[in-house]
Amino acid sequence: MAATKTLRSLLQELRSASPKGCIKNSLAARYILAQYKKYSTTDLQLCKARDEALFLGQTYLTYLSSLRKYNELYKDYHGRGERSVKETADLVGFKLPTDPK
Known part of the structure; x- marks a missing residue:
């Protein structure tokens, strides 16, 4: 579950960093997706590399x-x-005192 959330967040950050907002042809997005597919495991398998990949993704x-x-x-x-x-x-959030006349 954490891996899916991390993947979605990573792709969202890449989307916001992209000048056009599209990562369809992005090499970074392709690489991340390939790594997530490479290290995907079932709950019955224990894979140290998957935990390392999740840590790297985070x-x-x-x-x-x-x-x-x-x-x-x-x-x-x-x-x-x-x-x-x-x-x-205004930048720091203060209001200037007004001078009543």
Whole structure:
């Protein structure tokens, strides 16, 4: 069950990393699917390599999701020159005090 979830998550991360959002012709997706087919076993079999393959898949999933999150944060918070006080306050979630006149 964990292997199927990891496979789906890996393919979803590859889809989000793809510029067109399509991984039909992706070499990485083909490789991942081939590895999952290679190490598929039944519940009655004990296969150390399958556990190693699952661990490797989870490691790649962690790497891809962390890289995606890093790029999102970098794009949001990377300096684009001087910002106004209001933009900076909005960026960190504060509200500026209003001056009643």
